[in-house]
Amino acid sequence: MKQIIFHVDVNNAYLSWEAVYRLKHLGGSVDLREQICAVGGDSSKRHGIILAKSLPAKAYGIQTGESLMEARQKCPGLLIVPPHYRLYSQCSNAFMEILREYTPDVEQYSIDEAFMDMSGTGQLWGDPLSTADAIRERIERELGFTVNIGISENKLLAKMASDFRKPNRTHTLFPEEIPRKMWPLPVTDLFFVGRSTFPKLRRLGISTIGDLAHTDRKLLRAHLKSYGEVIWNYANGRDTAMVESIAPANKGYGNSTTIAFDICGERPAAMVLLSLAETVGARLRRDAVKIEVVAVSIKYSDFSSCSHQRTLPASTNITNEIYHTALELFRETWDGITPIRHLGIHTGRVKEQPDCRQLHLADLDCSPLYREREPGFEKLELADTMADSIRARYGIDSLKRAVFVKQAAMVDHMSGGITRDKMDVDYSRETVL
Numbered sequence: 001m002k003q004i005i006f007h008v009d010v011n012n013a014y015l016s017w018e019a020v021y022r023l024k025h026l027g028g029s030v031d032l033r034e035q036i037c038a039v040g041g042d043s044s045k046r047h048g049i050i051l052a053k054s055l056p057a058k059a060y061g062i063q064t065g066e067s068l069m070e071a072r073q074k075c076p077g078l079l080i081v082p083p084h085y086r087l088y089s090q091c092s093n094a095f096m097e098i099l100r101e102y103t104p105d106v107e108q109y110s111i112d113e114a115f116m117d118m119s120g121t122g123q124l125w126g127d128p129l130s131t132a133d134a135i136r137e138r139i140e141r142e143l144g145f146t147v148n149i150g151i152s153e154n155k156l157l158a159k160m161a162s163d164f165r166k167p168n169r170t171h172t173l174f175p176e177e178i179p180r181k182m183w184p185l186p187v188t189d190l191f192f193v194g195r196s197t198f199p200k201l202r203r204l205g206i207s208t209i210g211d212l213a214h215t216d217r218k219l220l221r222a223h224l225k226s227y228g229e230v231i232w233n234y235a236n237g238r239d240t241a242m243v244e245s246i247a248p249a250n251k252g253y254g255n256s257t258t259i260a261f262d263i264c265g266e267r268p269a270a271m272v273l274l275s276l277a278e279t280v281g282a283r284l285r286r287d288a289v290k291i292e293v294v295a296v297s298i299k300y301s302d303f304s305s306c307s308h309q310r311t312l313p314a315s316t317n318i319t320n321e322i323y324h325t326a327l328e329l330f331r332e333t334w335d336g337i338t339p340i341r342h343l344g345i346h347t348g349r350v351k352e353q354p355d356c357r358q359l360h361l362a363d364l365d366c367s368p369l370y371r372e373r374e375p376g377f378e379k380l381e382l383a384d385t386m387a388d389s390i391r392a393r394y395g396i397d398s399l400k401r402a403v404f405v406k407q408a409a410m411v412d413h414m415s416g417g418i419t420r421d422k423m424d425v426d427y428s429r430e431t432v433l
Contacts, residue, residue, distance in 0.1 A: 004128050005243065006116040007150040007158035008099060008135070011167035013112035014039045014052035017091040018081055020144035026427060036060065037079040040068050051083055084425040094143055102135060107243045113162075115155050117243040132170040140168065156239035157182075159191055178237045183210030193231055200224065209235050249350065253291065255279045255416030256344025262301050263340040266331070268411065271403060273326045275415040276345045278401075281319035282414075284347070285388055290315035292349035294322055296329040299342035307346075308333040315351050318380045322347070344416075 010016060015032055018039060022028035038053040048068035060075040071078055092111045099106045102125060105117035118128060125131040132149040140146050146168035150161025153174060160182060161173035173181055188198050190209050204223060206212050212220075213235035220228030233239070255276045263269050273296070284291060295309035308329045316322065326345050334340070390399045396414050404413035 002119070003153050004118040004121075005152055005155055005158040006118055006128075006132060006135075007109075007155065007162040008095075008114050008116065009148045009150075009159075009162045010095065010112040011146045011148060012052055012054070013091075013145075014083060014088060015054055016145040017088055018084065020091075021084075021087055024144055032079075032081065035079055036075060036077060037081065038062060038071060039083050040071070040080045041083065082425050086424050091143065091145070095139065095147075098135070098139060098142070102131070105243050105245050107245055108247070115158065115243045129170060129172065136168060136170060154237070154239040155241050155243065156191060156234055157237050160189075163189070173237075175237050178213075179210070182237070183208060183213060183235075185209050187212050187235075190231065190234055192234060197224075197231075250287070250289075251350060252346060252348045253280055253283050253289075253350065254295075254344060254346030255283075256297065256342060256346075257415045258299075258342045259340070259411075263343075266334075266336075269330060269334070269340060269343065270327055271411045272343045272415065273330060273345065274323050274401070274403070275411055275413055276343065277319050277323035277326060278414045279416045280345050280347060281317055281322050281384060282388055282391075284317035285384060289350050289352055290317045291322075291347035292351065293347060294325040294329065295346045295348070296326050296333060297342075297344040297346065298330070298333060298340055301339040301341050303341075305342075306333055309346075309348075311349075315349075316377070317384075318377060319384055320380050321377070 012033065015037065019032035023031060033054050034056065035054060036056045038057050039051045041048045041051070050062060050064050050066050050068065050071050053062045053064060053071075057071075057075065057078060060078075062071045062074055062078065068080060088111060092108075095112075096106065096108055096114060099114055099116055103116050103118055103121060107115040109115055118125075118131065121131070122128070125134070128151050132151055136147055136149055148162045148164075148166050148168070149170045150158040150163070151170065151172045151174075152158040152161055157173045157175070157178075161171040164171040164173075164181070185208060187193055187201055187206055187209050188195060190212070193201070193212075200223065201207075201212065204215065204219065206215060212231060215232065217229055217232050220232050222228075224231075257272065257276065259268075259272060263272070292312050292315045293309055294312065295307055297305065297307040299305040310325060310329055312321070312325065322345065330343075387399050400413045404411065
C-alpha cells in the first residue's frame with residue numbers, strides 16, 4: 001500500500017489567530033492580516049522580538065526573530081500587538097481535534113503544524129488531493145484561519161510541499177515531482193539546512209537543492225561529516241521517519257528567562273534561579289520523572305554567554321536540590337562583575353522515578369550534618385508534592401516562598417518559559433480596530 005502523508009501548517013499562525021479572535025469575538029472590523037502588523041513581545045521587559053508578521057509587514061523586510069527596534073527602523077508605522085499564548089493554545093487544540101477526525105495517526109510537530117498518516121484512508125475520504133482540500137476548507141469555515149497542506153509519501157517531502165506557495169493552498173511533492181518542484185529551489189529552503197550551513201555548501205559549488213542532490217556523498221561527508229549525508233538524503237527526497245501520534249518522552253527539562261533589569265549581584269541572581277527551579281521541579285514531578293544532570297546558562301548584557309553543568313549523586317525532582325546545585329554552578333561560573341540579562345536552568349539524564357534512592361550521610365536524621373542543613377529528601381519531596389497540589393487547586397500564586405513575598409516586585413516566584421502576561425492579554429488596554 002502506498003504511504004500517504006499530509007503536513008498541515010497554519011498560515012502565519014499567531015497573527016492569524018489574533019486576527020480571527022479580534023474579528024469574531026471582540027467585534028473588531030479590521031483584519032490584522034491585511035495591515036502592516038506584527039505580533040511582538042514587550043521591549044520594556046527586554047522580550048521585544050517579532051514573533052509573527054503580516055504579508056504587508058513582510059514587504060517592508062520585517063523578519064520573524066528580529067528585535068522590535070530593528071522592525072520599527074524598517075517601518076516606523078508598524079502596528080505591534082502582544083502575544084496571547086492561552087488563545088494560541090486553544091486555537092491549536094481546536095485545529096488538532098479536526099485533524100484527528102480524519103485519522104488517529106496525527107503527530108503534532110509544533111503548536112501550528114502537524115503530520116497526518118493518511119495511508120489506506122482513500123476508500124473512507126476519497127483521493128488525497130480532494131481530502132486535503134476538504135480539510136482546508138473545513139478549518140477555514142469552522143475556525144476562521146487558513147492552512148497549507150503538503151502531500152507526499154514521506155514526512156520530509158510533505159513538509160517541503162506545504163512550504164510552497166501560500167496561503168490556503170494544497171501542494172503535492174511525490175518522488176517523481178522532485179526534479180521539477182524541489183531541485184530548482186535554493187539549498188537554504190531544504191529542511192535541516194540553515195543559513196549558517198550555506199557558506200560551507202557554497203564553497204563546494206552548491207547553491208540549489210538539485211546541486212546538493214547530485215553532489216558526491218563522499219565529498220559531503222568529508223566536509224560535513226554525518227550531517228552531509230543526512231542533507232544529501234533529504235535533497236534526494238529520502239526520509240524514513242514515521243508519523244508518531246504519541247509524543248516521545250522528554251530528554252531534558254529546562255526553563256530560562258530574560259530579566260527586565262541587568263543583574264549585578266548574587267542575591268537577585270539566586271532569586272531568579274530559585275524561581276526557575278520551582279517551574280522546572282514542578283514539570284518533573286508532573287511527568288513523574290527525575291533527572292541526574294543540572295546545568296546553568298548565563299547570557300551577559302553584551303549577549304556573550306556561558307554554561308556549566310554537574311552530575312548529581314542521586315536522581316531528583318526536588319526543587320531545593322535543583323536550586324542549590326544551580327546556585328553552586330552559578331557561583332563557579334559568574335565572574336562577579338559582568339551584568340547578566342538572561343539566566344537558565346537545564347536538566348538531563350531523565351529517568352522514571354525509581355522506587356528507592358541511595359542514601360547519603362546528609363540524608364540521615366542521625367547525622368550531625370542533618371541539623372545544619374535542610375530537611376532530608378523525603379520531607380522535601382512531601383513538601384513539593386503539597387505545594388504542587390495547592391497551586392493546582394488554587395492557582396500558582398496561592399503559595400509562595402517568603403523571599404518572594406518580601407521582594408514581590410523584583411522577581412516572579414515561578415518564572416521562565418511563557419510568562420503569565422503572555423498567557424492572557426488585557427484587551428481593555430488594547431485598541432481593537
